[in-house]
Amino acid sequence: MKVEYWCIGKTDDSYLEEGSAIYIKKLKPYLSFQYRELPASKAKNANADTHRANEKEEIYKLLKSTDILILLDEKGELHSSEKFAVWMQKKFNATQGNIIFLSGGAYGFHEEVYKRANAQLALSEMTFTHQMVRLIFLEQLYRCMTILKGEPYHH
Numbered sequence: 001m002k003v004e005y006w007c008i009g010k011t012d013d014s015y016l017e018e019g020s021a022i023y024i025k026k027l028k029p030y031l032s033f034q035y036r037e038l039p040a041s042k043a044k045n046a047n048a049d050t051h052r053a054n055e056k057e058e059i060y061k062l063l064k065s066t067d068i069l070i071l072l073d074e075k076g077e078l079h080s081s082e083k084f085a086v087w088m089q090k091k092f093n094a095t096q097g098n099i100i101f102l103s104g105g106a107y108g109f110h111e112e113v114y115k116r117a118n119a120q121l122a123l124s125e126m127t128f129t130h131q132m133v134r135l136i137f138l139e140q141l142y143r144c145m146t147i148l149k150g151e152p153y154h155h
Contacts, residue, residue: 002032002098005138006062008055008105009040011131023138030145035138038062040105048107056110059102066097068118071109072133076120081140081154084121085147101141103133 011017020035027033041054063069068091079087091099101121102113114120123136146153 001092001095002034003101003141004034004036004098005101005103005134005141006036006038006059007103007134008038008058008130010037011134013131016131016135019135020138023135023142026142027138027145030142030149036062041107051105051107052110052113055105055107056113059113063100063116064097068095068097068099069113069116070099070101071114071117071120072101072103072123072137073109073120074122074127076122078122078125081143082147084140085144088144089148101137103130103137106130 024033024035038055038058041051043050043054046054102109102117104113109117123133123140128136143154
């Protein structure tokens with residue numbers, strides 16, 4: 001089993017790239033992990049529905065039927081860091097396929113992606129840019145792993 005984190009689009013903010021790289025590196029000793037940036041829709045003069053449909057196609061090119069898809073979405077379940085760690089342990093114990101966390105682009109997710117998703121998680125009741133979510137989620141995933149290993153990072 002592998003844990004993957006997919007994001008729609010790239011970030012131009014070097015501080016987010018640098019911070020993300022730090023946590024991606026920190027995650028490697030804990031689990032088989034891959035970070036992917038999927039292309040954002042570049043359709044000119046398109047509406048939000050067209051962008052979401054284009055991005056859905058990019059997601060579906062990579063998604064396997066055995067993958068567990070977890071959307072990072074403002075309408076998702078809220079967990080404390082400790083409860084997220086317990087939730088993840090249950091996923092590890094029950095999952096045969098890969099666990100895919102997905103952050104949407106500027107227009108959110110297509111309706112079919114919501115239907116395909118196995119779960120939705122919210123990182124906060126606050127709203128963050130879709131680019132900032134990357135760093136926040138990577139830190140929380142690292143924190144989760146240290147909680148599960150009983151390490152002192154989370155205190």
